[in-house]
Amino acid sequence: MNSIVHFIKVTLTVYIFSMFLYAIWYFFQVVDLAKMNPLDEWIGSLVYLPHGARVLMFCYFRYYSLPGLYLAEISGPQLIHHIDYVDGWSLAAFGSLSSVIIAVEIIRWVRKNPENFSVVKTLSFKNYKSLILVVLISAMLNGILANSLIAIVNSSISIDVLTVLRFMIGDILGAIIVIGALWVIFTTLIDTRLIINPDD
Amino acid sequence: MSSKYTKDLINILEMLWSIEKDLNLVRYNETEKKIYYTIAWKTSSMGSCNISDVINSSGFSRSTVYKTIKKFESENLLSLQQSDEDRREFILQLES
Numbered sequence: 001m002n003s004i005v006h007f008i009k010v011t012l013t014v015y016i017f018s019m020f021l022y023a024i025w026y027f028f029q030v031v032d033l034a035k036m037n038p039l040d041e042w043i044g045s046l047v048y049l050p051h052g053a054r055v056l057m058f059c060y061f062r063y064y065s066l067p068g069l070y071l072a073e074i075s076g077p078q079l080i081h082h083i084d085y086v087d088g089w090s091l092a093a094f095g096s097l098s099s100v101i102i103a104v105e106i107i108r109w110v111r112k113n114p115e116n117f118s119v120v121k122t123l124s125f126k127n128y129k130s131l132i133l134v135v136l137i138s139a140m141l142n143g144i145l146a147n148s149l150i151a152i153v154n155s156s157i158s159i160d161v162l163t164v165l166r167f168m169i170g171d172i173l174g175a176i177i178v179i180g181a182l183w184v185i186f187t188t189l190i191d192t193r194l195i196i197n198p199d200d
Numbered sequence: 201m202s203s204k205y206t207k208d209l210i211n212i213l214e215m216l217w218s219i220e221k222d223l224n225l226v227r228y229n230e231t232e233k234k235i236y237y238t239i240a241w242k243t244s245s246m247g248s249c250n251i252s253d254v255i256n257s258s259g260f261s262r263s264t265v266y267k268t269i270k271k272f273e274s275e276n277l278l279s280l281q282q283s284d285e286d287r288r289e290f291i292l293q294l295e296s
Contacts, residue, residue: 002203009205060208126214128222179219186216191230 052178
């Protein structure tokens with residue numbers, strides 16, 4: 001019963017947080033203040049905020065977060081973006097989520113201690129450096145995986161190096177902006193004493 | 201006992217706290233920050249600020265204010281200058 005309640009809470013949190021980021025990202029993407037994509041082409045956003053949701057939610061809520069994340073991946077673009085995504089996005093979403101899972105597993109196996117290693121033991125992300133490592137590895141994997149899957153489904157789309165690079169940069173910048181924004185909110189809450197300083 | 205969900209959320213806050221620590225923004229606690237702001241505000245509005253001004257304006261105890269000012273002084277954030285009008289009083293001058 002506790003697991004079901006936990007699963008529901010996590011799914012709702014993940015979905016709402018992801019959709020919130022989609023909504024903010026939509027503003028940057030459509031308004032395109034930096035005029036980085038004047039023709040509104042499928043070339044990958046340079047600040048893809050939802051990648052921050054993927055990394056944060058998977059790292060802290062682990063596998064419980066996957067249904068909520070996938071739901072947001074497939075419904076977010078359709079509900080929020082005015083242009084339909086390319087065919088095969090639902091498959092590419094698997095690739096995007098897999099990139100985060102693979103990144104976390106790579107770090108977990110690299111850091112394994114042969115003396116007390118456990119397959120079920122989860123990695124701690126209390127230090128932001130581990131999180132940044134996941135952001136970097138997952139962004140690189142996502143650029144390749146998502147674009148490969150889209151190219152497989154769409155015969156008209158081929159893997160473009162520039163698009164893969166845009167995916168990587170967009171994911172890294174987007175995730176770092178999300179983490180940075182959360183840090184600003186967190187410090188503001190501490191300064192205004194709405195939450196207690198953990199060192200007090 | 202906190203739930204698994206709460207523990208996961210606390211882990212996120214601990215991660216954010218680790219950023220704050222590494223960026224070295226937690227050297228001063230809230231009390232110290234408030235005392236510093238009081239000195240800066242008094243100096244800019246009145247032209248000068250002494251220890252009694254800080255105690256009256258901030259509402260902190262004399263010992264807290266003294267302890268904090270000593271800390272600021274040791275870290276070269278401010279200097280103390282004896283008042284010409286009242287030899288028992290010290291004027292606080294923020295270092296630029």
